[in-house]
Amino acid sequence: MPVYKAAIFDLDGVIADTARFHYLAWKKLADELGIYFDEKINERLKGIGRMESLEIILEKSPRIFSKEEKEFLAEKKNGYYKEMIEKITHQDLLPGAGELLCTLKDWGIKIALASASKNAPLVLKNLGIAGLFDYVVDAARIKKGKPDPEIFLVAAENLGINASECVGIEDSAAGIEAIKRAGMFAVGIGNPEVLKNADIVLRDLKDFREILKLFCGS
Ligand code: BG6
Ligand code: MG
Numbered sequence: 001m002p003v004y005k006a007a008i009f010d011l012d013g014v015i016a017d018t019a020r021f022h023y024l025a026w027k028k029l030a031d032e033l034g035i036y037f038d039e040k041i042n043e044r045l046k047g048i049g050r051m052e053s054l055e056i057i058l059e060k061s062p063r064i065f066s067k068e069e070k071e072f073l074a075e076k077k078n079g080y081y082k083e084m085i086e087k088i089t090h091q092d093l094l095p096g097a098g099e100l101l102c103t104l105k106d107w108g109i110k111i112a113l114a115s116a117s118k119n120a121p122l123v124l125k126n127l128g129i130a131g132l133f134d135y136v137v138d139a140a141r142i143k144k145g146k147p148d149p150e151i152f153l154v155a156a157e158n159l160g161i162n163a164s165e166c167v168g169i170e171d172s173a174a175g176i177e178a179i180k181r182a183g184m185f186a187v188g189i190g191n192p193e194v195l196k197n198a199d200i201v202l203r204d205l206k207d208f209r210e211i212l213k214l215f216c217g218s
Helices: 018-033 039-043 050-058 067-085 097-106 120-127 150-159 173-181 209-213
Strands: 006-009 110-113 166-170 185-189 200-202
Touching: 006 150, 018 039, 018 050, 018 067, 050 067, 067 120, 097 110, 097 209, 110 150, 150 166, 150 173, 166 173, 173 185, 200 209
Parallel strands: 006 110, 006 166, 166 185, 185 200
Antiparallel strands: none
16 A cells, blocks of 8 residues: 555545534525425535535425526525634534644645635634645635546645545545545545445544554655
């Protein structure tokens, strides 16, 4: 097995419990519109962009929405989401995430963020971990969302590390596919059934020794 030189993290649902806030914000919007939405449908939203997520929610609506209406609705959801992330602090890091990031930093491993969220810089700032990242991909500049590998390849390129020497860490099926298509080692965080294409799956980051092993010797 190669010794990896960089770790490229997803944010929502991996480092912070913000996937929950995305769900709650979409749920609030869907309830207002009278559209059925549940955690199962939400699974398809993980890792993909805001407008693509809205399209999936609107599949259950008999009404056709104009482009302007969709933009308004996406902005409304983002307002709800922003209210929720406004008050997050270091305490909102998922268990193990802070320790893993600090250990990788101490070991000299390059760290990047590959999140589809345009709110990622604010979340990192509020969590107090922005300084640990060598590179944060600007989601607004990514042309093709996950499962396309673009976001992970952009992260690797900006770190100056070959994709084959990178480990991607993700909680969504779309994200795992993106990592594999980028030619990286994929660590899934969450349900092994959803993340079956990952190279390894951990329930959470509480026991991150399996991840550290990938970087041993570098
Ligand atoms: C991803 C989430 O990280 O970011 C998705 O998994 C979300 O659920 C996407 O839709 C876009 O986020 P934002 O904050 O730009 O609306
Ligand atoms: Mg995620």
